[in-house]
Amino acid sequence: MAADPKQSEALRQIQEAFESAQQKMSQLRKQVETHSALAQAKARSDLLQQEKERVMRELGEAVFKQVQKGRLELPSSFAPLLKAIDQVQLKVEAQTREISDLLQEGEEAAQRLKQKNTGAAHSGVATRTKKL
Structure with missing residues (x-):
């Protein structure tokens, strides 16, 4: 039996489409591998x-x-950097004091609340019942 020309043409087109898809997949695989290698190189570089x-x-x-210990003297061109470090250090110390003050205020408020709650519980006076 001879093959139907339409069927042969369809098989040829399917084969061409399959080969084209394989080539595209191969190209895509290479691109993915290249991109992966670039990403790994970038990660190592970072x-x-x-x-x-x-x-x-x-x-x-x-x-x-x-420099602080006096064991090393820098050229005068470093003076602006040293001054900037001193200013940042002063800001850090001020921020640390502010945080400490806030923590202290919080602790004092907690102590007052604790004393208020303990004092009310032991006042010896019955609490008023609420009307519904």
Whole structure:
């Protein structure tokens, strides 16, 4: 039996569509792999940048401590940075005092409330019943 020309054409079109889909899937897979490799490289780069920033911060803190102790003298061009550090430190200390004051006020208010509640419970006077 000879194959029907319409059926042969349909099979050929299906085969072409299948091969085209396979090629597109292969291209897509390569793009995904490339994107994944780029994302991993970016993540590693970000981690290295964070590590560099941490080490630079530690270096700066170590140098600053040596300057404070008088063991290291920086050029005068660093004066604005040292002044900025002093100003930030003053702001930190003021903020710490403010937080401490707020905590103290909260503690005092809690103590007053506690005393008020304990005092009312032991007043010896019966509480008034509410009318509904």
